[in-house]
Amino acid sequence: MDRVTPPSADLRSEIVDPPRISLCFLPTPLHRLDRASEALGIDLWIKRDDMTGFALGGNKGRKLEYLMADVLASGADVVVSCGGIHSNFLRQLAAACAKCGVGCATAVMELPYEDAPSEGRRPHARGGNQILDRLFGMDIRLFPDNNWDTLFGHAEELALEYEAQGKRVYRMPLGGSSPLGAFAFWRAAQELPDDVEAIVFASSSGSTHIGLATYFFGSEVAVEGMACDPEPQITDDFADLSRRLHERMGLPALLAGDLRLDMTSVGPGYGLMSDEADEAVEWLARLEGIVLDPIYSGKAFAALLRRREEFAGKKTVFWHTGGVPTVFAV
Ligand SMILES: *Cc1c(COP(=O)(O)O)cnc(C)c1O
Numbered sequence: 001m002d003r004v005t006p007p008s009a010d011l012r013s014e015i016v017d018p019p020r021i022s023l024c025f026l027p028t029p030l031h032r033l034d035r036a037s038e039a040l041g042i043d044l045w046i047k048r049d050d051m052t053g054f055a056l057g058g059n060k061g062r063k064l065e066y067l068m069a070d071v072l073a074s075g076a077d078v079v080v081s082c083g084g085i086h087s088n089f090l091r092q093l094a095a096a097c098a099k100c101g102v103g104c105a106t107a108v109m110e111l112p113y114e115d116a117p118s119e120g121r122r123p124h125a126r127g128g129n130q131i132l133d134r135l136f137g138m139d140i141r142l143f144p145d146n147n148w149d150t151l152f153g154h155a156e157e158l159a160l161e162y163e164a165q166g167k168r169v170y171r172m173p174l175g176g177s178s179p180l181g182a183f184a185f186w187r188a189a190q191e192l193p194d195d196v197e198a199i200v201f202a203s204s205s206g207s208t209h210i211g212l213a214t215y216f217f218g219s220e221v222a223v224e225g226m227a228c229d230p231e232p233q234i235t236d237d238f239a240d241l242s243r244r245l246h247e248r249m250g251l252p253a254l255l256a257g258d259l260r261l262d263m264t265s266v267g268p269g270y271g272l273m274s275d276e277a278d279e280a281v282e283w284l285a286r287l288e289g290i291v292l293d294p295i296y297s298g299k300a301f302a303a304l305l306r307r308r309e310e311f312a313g314k315k316t317v318f319w320h321t322g323g324v325p326t327v328f329a330v
Pocket of ligand 1: 059060088089177202204206207208209296322
Protein backbone atom coordinates (compact mmCIF):
# COMPACT_ATOMS: atom_id res chain seq x y z
CA MET A 1 0.00 0.00 0.00
CA ASP A 2 1.21 3.50 -0.78
CA ARG A 3 2.32 5.72 2.02
CA VAL A 4 -0.24 8.39 2.84
CA THR A 5 1.13 11.83 3.66
CA PRO A 6 1.55 12.69 7.36
CA PRO A 7 -1.21 14.73 8.98
CA SER A 8 -0.92 18.46 9.00
CA ALA A 9 -2.31 20.78 11.62
CA ASP A 10 -4.92 21.69 8.99
CA LEU A 11 -6.13 18.13 8.72
CA ARG A 12 -6.48 17.98 12.50
CA SER A 13 -8.86 20.92 12.51
CA GLU A 14 -10.71 19.84 9.36
CA ILE A 15 -11.81 16.44 10.61
CA VAL A 16 -15.50 16.27 11.39
CA ASP A 17 -16.20 14.01 14.35
CA PRO A 18 -18.67 11.18 13.98
CA PRO A 19 -21.67 11.41 16.34
CA ARG A 20 -20.86 10.75 19.98
CA ILE A 21 -22.63 10.62 23.30
CA SER A 22 -21.10 11.83 26.54
CA LEU A 23 -20.01 9.18 29.04
CA CYS A 24 -16.69 10.44 30.43
CA PHE A 25 -15.43 13.56 32.16
CA LEU A 26 -12.91 14.83 29.61
CA PRO A 27 -10.14 15.76 29.45
CA THR A 28 -8.89 13.27 32.01
CA PRO A 29 -6.26 14.64 34.41
CA LEU A 30 -2.61 14.75 33.41
CA HIS A 31 -0.08 15.26 36.18
CA ARG A 32 3.56 14.78 36.98
CA LEU A 33 4.84 11.89 39.10
CA ASP A 34 7.50 13.70 41.09
CA ARG A 35 8.81 10.84 43.19
CA ALA A 36 8.80 8.38 40.30
CA SER A 37 10.48 10.96 38.04
CA GLU A 38 13.25 11.40 40.55
CA ALA A 39 13.72 7.70 41.08
CA LEU A 40 13.88 6.97 37.34
CA GLY A 41 15.61 10.05 35.92
CA ILE A 42 12.63 10.55 33.60
CA ASP A 43 10.32 13.57 33.43
CA LEU A 44 7.40 11.24 34.02
CA TRP A 45 3.75 12.26 33.73
CA ILE A 46 0.60 10.19 33.95
CA LYS A 47 -2.59 10.50 31.90
CA ARG A 48 -5.42 9.37 34.13
CA ASP A 49 -7.85 7.44 31.94
CA ASP A 50 -8.45 5.38 35.06
CA MET A 51 -10.37 8.51 36.09
CA THR A 52 -12.88 8.94 33.25
CA GLY A 53 -15.56 8.87 35.92
CA PHE A 54 -17.54 6.26 33.99
CA ALA A 55 -18.12 2.75 35.40
CA LEU A 56 -14.92 2.88 37.48
CA GLY A 57 -12.80 4.25 34.66
CA GLY A 58 -10.63 2.92 31.88
CA ASN A 59 -9.70 3.71 28.29
CA LYS A 60 -12.81 2.04 26.83
CA GLY A 61 -15.11 4.85 27.97
CA ARG A 62 -13.70 7.12 25.27
CA LYS A 63 -14.29 4.57 22.52
CA LEU A 64 -17.79 3.88 23.77
CA GLU A 65 -18.79 7.53 23.39
CA TYR A 66 -18.59 7.03 19.60
CA LEU A 67 -19.53 3.36 19.54
CA MET A 68 -22.71 3.81 21.56
CA ALA A 69 -23.80 6.68 19.30
CA ASP A 70 -23.45 4.18 16.45
CA VAL A 71 -25.44 1.59 18.42
CA LEU A 72 -28.25 4.08 19.03
CA ALA A 73 -28.26 5.15 15.37
CA SER A 74 -28.59 1.50 14.33
CA GLY A 75 -31.75 1.10 16.41
CA ALA A 76 -30.34 -2.02 18.08
CA ASP A 77 -32.14 -3.62 21.03
CA VAL A 78 -29.08 -5.49 22.23
CA VAL A 79 -25.30 -5.29 21.84
CA VAL A 80 -23.45 -8.61 21.57
CA SER A 81 -19.72 -8.87 22.17
CA CYS A 82 -17.10 -11.21 23.60
CA GLY A 83 -13.83 -11.23 25.51
CA GLY A 84 -11.83 -12.63 28.37
CA ILE A 85 -13.49 -12.88 31.76
CA HIS A 86 -11.49 -9.91 33.09
CA SER A 87 -12.28 -7.70 30.12
CA ASN A 88 -12.46 -4.06 31.12
CA PHE A 89 -14.09 -3.31 27.80
CA LEU A 90 -17.06 -5.59 28.52
CA ARG A 91 -17.55 -4.00 31.95
CA GLN A 92 -17.62 -0.49 30.49
CA LEU A 93 -19.78 -1.68 27.58
CA ALA A 94 -22.35 -3.14 29.97
CA ALA A 95 -22.50 0.16 31.85
CA ALA A 96 -22.83 2.15 28.62
CA CYS A 97 -25.62 -0.15 27.43
CA ALA A 98 -27.40 0.31 30.75
CA LYS A 99 -27.16 4.07 30.40
CA CYS A 100 -28.44 3.95 26.81
CA GLY A 101 -31.28 1.55 27.63
CA VAL A 102 -30.12 -1.27 25.36
CA GLY A 103 -29.35 -4.87 26.30
CA CYS A 104 -25.82 -6.25 26.59
CA ALA A 105 -24.97 -9.92 26.04
CA THR A 106 -21.50 -11.41 25.95
CA ALA A 107 -19.68 -14.67 25.30
CA VAL A 108 -16.82 -14.94 27.76
CA MET A 109 -13.94 -17.33 28.44
CA GLU A 110 -11.62 -17.29 31.36
CA LEU A 111 -8.67 -17.72 29.03
CA PRO A 112 -9.06 -17.22 25.29
CA TYR A 113 -5.74 -18.09 23.64
CA GLU A 114 -3.96 -17.99 20.32
CA ASP A 115 -2.37 -21.34 19.43
CA ALA A 116 -2.14 -23.18 22.71
CA PRO A 117 -3.38 -22.49 26.24
CA SER A 118 -0.78 -20.79 28.45
CA GLU A 119 0.16 -21.81 31.94
CA GLY A 120 0.38 -19.18 34.61
CA ARG A 121 -1.23 -17.38 37.49
CA ARG A 122 -4.75 -16.20 36.72
CA PRO A 123 -6.81 -13.55 38.46
CA HIS A 124 -9.79 -15.10 40.27
CA ALA A 125 -12.58 -15.83 37.84
CA ARG A 126 -15.33 -14.43 40.05
CA GLY A 127 -13.75 -11.23 41.30
CA GLY A 128 -13.12 -7.81 39.79
CA ASN A 129 -15.00 -7.04 36.60
CA GLN A 130 -17.20 -10.12 36.95
CA ILE A 131 -18.94 -8.54 39.93
CA LEU A 132 -19.47 -5.31 38.01
CA ASP A 133 -20.62 -7.03 34.80
CA ARG A 134 -23.44 -8.62 36.77
CA LEU A 135 -24.20 -5.37 38.57
CA PHE A 136 -24.68 -3.63 35.21
CA GLY A 137 -27.08 -6.38 34.12
CA MET A 138 -24.99 -8.08 31.45
CA ASP A 139 -26.26 -11.39 30.04
CA ILE A 140 -22.99 -13.35 30.48
CA ARG A 141 -22.49 -16.71 28.79
CA LEU A 142 -19.40 -18.39 30.15
CA PHE A 143 -17.58 -20.95 27.98
CA PRO A 144 -14.66 -23.26 28.75
CA ASP A 145 -11.20 -22.02 27.77
CA ASN A 146 -10.50 -22.27 24.06
CA ASN A 147 -9.04 -20.23 21.24
CA TRP A 148 -10.20 -16.83 20.04
CA ASP A 149 -11.90 -18.17 16.91
CA THR A 150 -14.04 -20.47 19.03
CA LEU A 151 -14.98 -17.51 21.24
CA PHE A 152 -15.94 -15.44 18.17
CA GLY A 153 -18.11 -18.40 17.08
CA HIS A 154 -19.90 -18.42 20.45
CA ALA A 155 -20.53 -14.68 20.16
CA GLU A 156 -22.07 -15.15 16.72
CA GLU A 157 -24.33 -17.93 18.07
CA LEU A 158 -25.42 -15.59 20.85
CA ALA A 159 -26.22 -12.87 18.31
CA LEU A 160 -28.28 -15.36 16.28
CA GLU A 161 -30.10 -16.45 19.44
CA TYR A 162 -31.22 -12.87 20.08
CA GLU A 163 -32.15 -12.38 16.42
CA ALA A 164 -34.28 -15.52 16.56
CA GLN A 165 -36.23 -13.77 19.35
CA GLY A 166 -36.87 -10.87 16.99
CA LYS A 167 -34.27 -8.56 18.54
CA ARG A 168 -32.12 -6.20 16.53
CA VAL A 169 -28.48 -6.96 17.36
CA TYR A 170 -25.38 -4.74 17.16
CA ARG A 171 -22.21 -6.84 16.85
CA MET A 172 -19.53 -5.03 18.83
CA PRO A 173 -15.90 -5.80 17.89
CA LEU A 174 -13.37 -7.07 20.40
CA GLY A 175 -12.19 -4.33 22.76
CA GLY A 176 -14.18 -1.74 20.80
CA SER A 177 -11.40 -1.73 18.23
CA SER A 178 -13.21 -0.45 15.17
CA PRO A 179 -12.38 2.77 13.30
CA LEU A 180 -14.67 4.63 15.72
CA GLY A 181 -12.73 3.27 18.71
CA ALA A 182 -9.42 4.28 17.14
CA PHE A 183 -10.82 7.70 16.28
CA ALA A 184 -11.63 8.26 19.96
CA PHE A 185 -7.93 7.93 20.75
CA TRP A 186 -6.92 10.15 17.85
CA ARG A 187 -9.09 12.80 19.54
CA ALA A 188 -7.72 11.92 22.99
CA ALA A 189 -4.17 12.65 21.80
CA GLN A 190 -5.16 16.32 21.53
CA GLU A 191 -5.41 16.43 25.32
CA LEU A 192 -1.61 16.18 25.61
CA PRO A 193 0.63 19.25 25.69
CA ASP A 194 2.94 19.93 22.71
CA ASP A 195 6.20 19.23 24.51
CA VAL A 196 5.59 15.52 25.15
CA GLU A 197 8.41 13.36 23.80
CA ALA A 198 7.22 9.82 24.51
CA ILE A 199 3.95 8.05 25.35
CA VAL A 200 3.87 4.63 26.97
CA PHE A 201 0.72 2.53 27.35
CA ALA A 202 -0.67 -1.00 27.45
CA SER A 203 -1.78 -2.21 24.02
CA SER A 204 -4.11 -5.08 23.26
CA SER A 205 -6.92 -4.87 20.72
CA GLY A 206 -5.22 -1.96 18.97
CA SER A 207 -7.46 1.09 18.85
CA THR A 208 -5.67 2.97 21.63
CA HIS A 209 -2.41 2.38 19.80
CA ILE A 210 -3.69 3.24 16.33
CA GLY A 211 -5.42 6.40 17.51
CA LEU A 212 -2.33 7.74 19.30
CA ALA A 213 0.16 6.59 16.65
CA THR A 214 -1.93 8.12 13.86
CA TYR A 215 -2.14 11.45 15.61
CA PHE A 216 1.61 11.64 16.15
CA PHE A 217 2.58 10.05 12.84
CA GLY A 218 5.30 12.07 11.15
CA SER A 219 6.27 13.80 14.41
CA GLU A 220 9.16 13.14 16.80
CA VAL A 221 6.90 11.78 19.54
CA ALA A 222 7.67 8.13 20.35
CA VAL A 223 4.40 6.21 20.70
CA GLU A 224 5.38 3.07 22.61
CA GLY A 225 2.73 0.38 22.93
CA MET A 226 3.50 -2.39 25.38
CA ALA A 227 1.70 -5.51 24.21
CA CYS A 228 -0.48 -7.49 26.62
CA ASP A 229 -1.36 -10.03 23.93
CA PRO A 230 1.24 -12.47 22.60
CA GLU A 231 -0.10 -12.76 19.04
CA PRO A 232 2.75 -12.70 16.52
CA GLN A 233 0.54 -11.15 13.80
CA ILE A 234 -0.72 -8.38 16.03
CA THR A 235 0.92 -5.47 14.16
CA ASP A 236 -0.67 -6.67 10.91
CA ASP A 237 -4.07 -6.61 12.62
CA PHE A 238 -3.30 -3.10 13.88
CA ALA A 239 -2.29 -1.98 10.37
CA ASP A 240 -5.57 -3.38 9.06
CA LEU A 241 -7.45 -1.32 11.66
CA SER A 242 -5.43 1.71 10.55
CA ARG A 243 -6.40 1.11 6.92
CA ARG A 244 -10.08 1.01 7.94
CA LEU A 245 -9.66 4.21 9.99
CA HIS A 246 -8.13 5.81 6.90
CA GLU A 247 -11.08 4.72 4.76
CA ARG A 248 -13.63 5.93 7.26
CA MET A 249 -12.09 9.22 8.43
CA GLY A 250 -9.39 10.12 5.90
CA LEU A 251 -6.62 9.95 8.50
CA PRO A 252 -3.22 8.61 7.40
CA ALA A 253 -2.92 4.83 7.04
CA LEU A 254 -0.01 3.37 9.01
CA LEU A 255 1.88 0.25 8.03
CA ALA A 256 2.93 -2.46 10.49
CA GLY A 257 6.48 -1.10 10.32
CA ASP A 258 5.32 2.32 11.53
CA LEU A 259 4.17 0.90 14.87
CA ARG A 260 6.36 0.44 17.93
CA LEU A 261 4.99 -2.52 19.83
CA ASP A 262 7.07 -4.11 22.58
CA MET A 263 6.28 -7.80 23.07
CA THR A 264 8.59 -8.31 26.07
CA SER A 265 6.08 -7.71 28.86
CA VAL A 266 3.32 -10.14 27.96
CA GLY A 267 4.78 -12.59 30.48
CA PRO A 268 3.10 -16.00 30.48
CA GLY A 269 0.27 -14.78 28.25
CA TYR A 270 -2.82 -12.70 27.75
CA GLY A 271 -4.86 -12.26 30.91
CA LEU A 272 -2.22 -13.95 33.07
CA MET A 273 -0.26 -12.35 35.87
CA SER A 274 3.52 -11.98 35.93
CA ASP A 275 5.99 -11.35 38.73
CA GLU A 276 7.43 -8.42 36.80
CA ALA A 277 4.04 -6.71 36.50
CA ASP A 278 3.17 -7.39 40.15
CA GLU A 279 6.41 -5.71 41.19
CA ALA A 280 5.76 -2.73 38.94
CA VAL A 281 2.24 -2.31 40.35
CA GLU A 282 3.63 -2.41 43.88
CA TRP A 283 6.47 0.00 43.00
CA LEU A 284 4.11 2.70 41.73
CA ALA A 285 1.56 2.16 44.50
CA ARG A 286 4.21 2.65 47.19
CA LEU A 287 5.87 5.64 45.55
CA GLU A 288 2.87 7.57 44.26
CA GLY A 289 -0.31 6.05 45.73
CA ILE A 290 -1.57 5.18 42.23
CA VAL A 291 -3.18 1.84 41.42
CA LEU A 292 -2.38 -0.01 38.18
CA ASP A 293 -3.81 -3.38 37.20
CA PRO A 294 -1.91 -6.68 37.01
CA ILE A 295 -2.67 -7.74 33.42
CA TYR A 296 -2.56 -4.56 31.31
CA SER A 297 -1.29 -1.31 32.78
CA GLY A 298 1.01 -3.09 35.23
CA LYS A 299 2.72 -4.94 32.38
CA ALA A 300 3.18 -1.71 30.44
CA PHE A 301 4.60 0.05 33.46
CA ALA A 302 6.98 -2.87 34.04
CA ALA A 303 8.30 -2.38 30.50
CA LEU A 304 8.80 1.32 31.18
CA LEU A 305 10.79 0.50 34.33
CA ARG A 306 12.92 -2.03 32.49
CA ARG A 307 13.55 0.34 29.56
CA ARG A 308 13.97 3.44 31.72
CA GLU A 309 17.28 4.42 30.14
CA GLU A 310 15.65 5.01 26.76
CA PHE A 311 13.36 7.58 28.34
CA ALA A 312 16.03 9.27 30.48
CA GLY A 313 15.50 13.03 30.66
CA LYS A 314 12.51 12.87 28.31
CA LYS A 315 9.08 14.23 29.00
CA THR A 316 7.27 10.90 29.01
CA VAL A 317 3.56 10.30 29.53
CA PHE A 318 2.44 6.98 30.94
CA TRP A 319 -1.14 6.66 29.71
CA HIS A 320 -3.00 4.87 32.51
CA THR A 321 -5.58 2.82 30.63
CA GLY A 322 -7.45 1.67 33.73
CA GLY A 323 -8.22 -1.92 34.66
CA VAL A 324 -8.27 -1.19 38.38
CA PRO A 325 -11.12 -3.64 39.24
CA THR A 326 -8.78 -6.55 38.49
CA VAL A 327 -6.85 -5.62 41.62
CA PHE A 328 -9.84 -7.08 43.46
CA ALA A 329 -9.43 -10.41 41.68
CA VAL A 330 -5.89 -11.28 42.73
C1 LIG B 1 -8.38 -2.63 26.80
C2 LIG B 1 -7.26 -2.22 27.68
C3 LIG B 1 -6.02 -1.88 27.15
C4 LIG B 1 -5.69 -1.97 25.69
O1 LIG B 1 -6.41 -1.07 24.89
P1 LIG B 1 -6.69 -1.47 23.38
O2 LIG B 1 -7.27 -0.27 22.76
O3 LIG B 1 -7.62 -2.65 23.41
O4 LIG B 1 -5.38 -1.88 22.77
C5 LIG B 1 -5.03 -1.48 28.02
N1 LIG B 1 -5.25 -1.41 29.33
C6 LIG B 1 -6.42 -1.72 29.88
C7 LIG B 1 -6.58 -1.64 31.36
C8 LIG B 1 -7.48 -2.14 29.06
O5 LIG B 1 -8.65 -2.46 29.62
